[in-house]
Amino acid sequence: MEQERRRRKRKSKKGFKIALSIILLLIIGIGVYAFSVYSSLTNTLNRTHEPLSREKSEKRGQQVNLDSRDPISVLLLGTDPRGTERGRSDSLILMTVNPDKKSVKMVSIPRDTKTEIIGKGKEDKINHAYAFGGVDMSIKTVENFLDVPIDYYVQVNMEGFKDIVDAVGGVTVNNNLDFTYEGHHFTKGTLDLNGEEALKYSRMRYEDPRGDFGRQERQRQIIQAVINEGASMKSLANYGSILDAIGDNVKTNLTFDEMKDVQANYKDARHSLEQIQLEGTGGKASNGVYYYHVSEENRTQVSNLLKEHLNLN
Template structure:
């Protein structure tokens, strides 16, 4: 594993550091330690916290105390009735308080990797179906040659509920389309600035077949939506919505991050949302034994490993 500062890219991309939504609201209101809000956040964090057979880097406390960069995996899990689900959104986030940066890497769902614990090559989003959170984080660590500190697992339905709790978000849509397929609801997304409620947001981040950029277009919309959520969460208008936001987070989000660690990150790392950066893993689509995979180039993967 290697540490080095990452140069700014011309364009930035995203997805969901759900904790930053709460931290941004706390910072904006200046009420982080008011007793009533503190108590609500404590209760939500307790519901969110879970223990699994994975310790991460093992020195998270020391890293936070010394304000070293933290590596967090965001998993957007699309679970349906009778189906354990797959981690269709995987974003590695590096939060660096030394230069107040939030660097994000989206891993395409069809990326061909070795699934840790199974000893075989498969699509990375299948790791969750095979072995849940533990197998997913260990597979990502192995793929990127990186030790993660934390994970944040979000049920995709939480995205809808968070947007509604905030009173909607505004995004700049770069193409016009009507939703289709499994998630068809009859929504029309016009090109330009549009306002989305929760259900429309889900359709916005799930679409890929009508976009010439496919899964990469969907990743860009996901990043766009989460940044809109973070910015809305940090606005003064969200102060009166904090109860609803915390309720959604407690019910729909799971993480190995404790309440104490959340508070320390809020104090020492919140400035990172000011400078968003992106890393892009380059590769191409390929059929192997009749199955479609996205295969990263060795050079690009090596560059990413050196940068994180």
């Protein structure tokens, strides 16, 4: 009996050691995986980092402090390069984020909006600022147009955006307009789109009675769907492709440390998102070029709303 008891004890210890070994292997495996993800993420975000030519906006007294949870503004640019040319900003969205109010305000600026192009010395379509002087001129022009500081920017190559959509496994959107664009028919209702289809879906505007505003809405749908898909568990297994697509098609002046601060201190603001529309009229000038004219009253109203949200009033 004593021998049998010792045999069971040795067997129990052996089983415990095997279980412990498996647990340790799992922990090590998860640790290696986590390190691999973290290392890949760090390398990708280092690739995306592209600082501005200035340290801070001239419309701010001092640099924002992310640790102090200062309200911030971010300009999202969807750019459309053509071959070796820089191209134009196909989409311009200004976001202000106030962590204490736990809210985000988003203003889509119509690409045909006529305004002064800062640094060029003339009035033109606001999306031409990127063609003339890249991100820096775009930011200065939007700052002048809305009279608010822009702290950060995120630039997305819209042609390469399809790679990001494919990397997250495609997106699902709810389409409220039946239309055909570049050979693909988009029916009303819920649509599952791959990267090429999502790019076409987000580019159409001439068949939309809402014009550029309709296209902006579809672009927001695609961006939100990508965020939702990228945050899902199924995307973890494909993180390498996702990071490669981001590294190839996204630029920002946010550093990796600043991104971590934003995630830690500003994440609750995403729960309340208000979309603000710039109101005006559109028409062709004497030279036959179409422009969108934002009323001065509405421009001032939107500007004051953003300043209040940034605690600048």
